[in-house]
Amino acid sequence: MADLTTKLGTIQLKNPVITASGTFGYGTEHLDFMDLSRIGGIIVKGTTLRERQGNPYPRMAETPSGMLNAVGLQNKGVDYFVKHIYPNIKDYDTSIFVNVSGSTVEEYVKVAEIINDLEQIPGIELNISCPNVKEGGMAFGVSCPLATEVVKAVRKVYKKELMVKLSPNVTDIAEIARAIEGEGADSLSLINTLLGMAVDVKSRKPVLSTITGGLSGPAVNPVALRMVWQVANAVKIPVVGLGGIMNATDAVEFLLVGASAVQVGTANFIDPAISVKIVEGIDKYLNDNGFNSVSEIVGGMIV
């Protein structure tokens, strides 16, 4: 067995497979299907300062090789998380990250401060790229000045691994990545969903209640791969790649273009045990190709 550990800024993961926020609940929902200690990490559902009801139904549209969602960060708020969810998940034998979101810089900061005090949460993923909320969310991630402002403010109060999740809905993702690196982020994850839409031709109405939503699944995979490659070449901090990873081969592609770890998202819906299979598949790839560790293939694409 190869050495699957990978370093992500300030922490080491047991392997490079993390489950993506909003696709894996709090891990608890997957206990019947897999052993959570087998994966590198879990990023739990987007958490905001106050409870959010999210957007009205319908929030999802199946599209070719993917899906659009417009959930809108439905969650019970950070206090509920601390009191009722954290105690149940803190002892999982894997790295747990909290995806942090907000409508204002102050909200991001408050949530990050509260999560900073949770001993068994080694990091947060700062979500400045959610396309499904009216205020905040993606607005921060598509503007360089706003992105740097929120990262700078959170960096002041958050002392552990600060991963920032980037939006693909920008002209130059490398520019924003460099700016965020400059504010002290420990790592970057990308891509969040691509803004898209679908129309029901029978009713002539949009399928989603919000008209537009975020596209995920294999449909976005080549775009995500390209962006991860661009960002990995533009920054020195570790990059976590995601976007339509369905199997180990997809994951290895992201590692080869420079990602130190990957996130598995939409694939969890089709196979709730897929993340463990991807860990096993990466190990097999390394063994079959004569590599001893994951780090040997990170950025190992031969051009």
Place this chain on the structure above:
Amino acid sequence: MKKFILDFTVVENVRLNYQYVLLKLTHNKKLPPILPGQFAQVRVDGSPETFLRRPISINFVDSERNELWLLIQVVGAGTRWMSELKPGKLLNLILPLGNTFTVPDNKNARIALIGGGVGVAPMLMYGEWLHRNGFKCNFMIGARSKIDLLQLNEFNKYGEVFTTTEDGTYGEKGFITQHSRFNTPNFDYIYTCGPTPMMKAVARYAQENDIFCEASLENVMGCGIGTCLCCVTDTTEGNLTVCAEGPIFNVTKLKWQI
């Protein structure tokens, strides 16, 4: 309840009419416990157009034969693929998912199971369960036309069956909520599954007459296990997932306009 990802083998594919098939499936080990009203997430293979799993009600569990039945209405590419599966083919299911019905608190309760269209699917399993446990039930089944009435022979085994068709080709003419059985009081427990307008009409009747009523919803789903939060319905407790906190809800909890 523990959930499983299991491969099932198609034993029989019974074409019921122009748009419905009954898939009888079996598994190489004993089926796990499954409760009435629960559903399965069925993986659809072979096409990028059918990317996500399809939530399908569990129609019946035959423990003796180790069979699980799915009643499929062909509405799109995914259900068409399922409807064309030949015996011997494999089908991957995640099950059992969702909650179950609230059982009446006494054996003398007057019970109505009201189904329309493919919504009759969970009512067969629940009716069989009630019958086996000493309850008496009335099945109220509505359809557009005689050809759309499904599994009447099966329902007849477990209770009294009342039907309506919109064109009057079988049973009483009209919608199921207009059936004359509703003129004679009354029911203590009503369970319903079917098109939303039908369920709303049932809910209205139940609320007007102060009858306990549960409805089984069928929103579009992503995950089926409560993680993606795509299938929510608005309730007195906020947005709840139909897949994990439902699909069965007491109608007084639902904030739908009835």
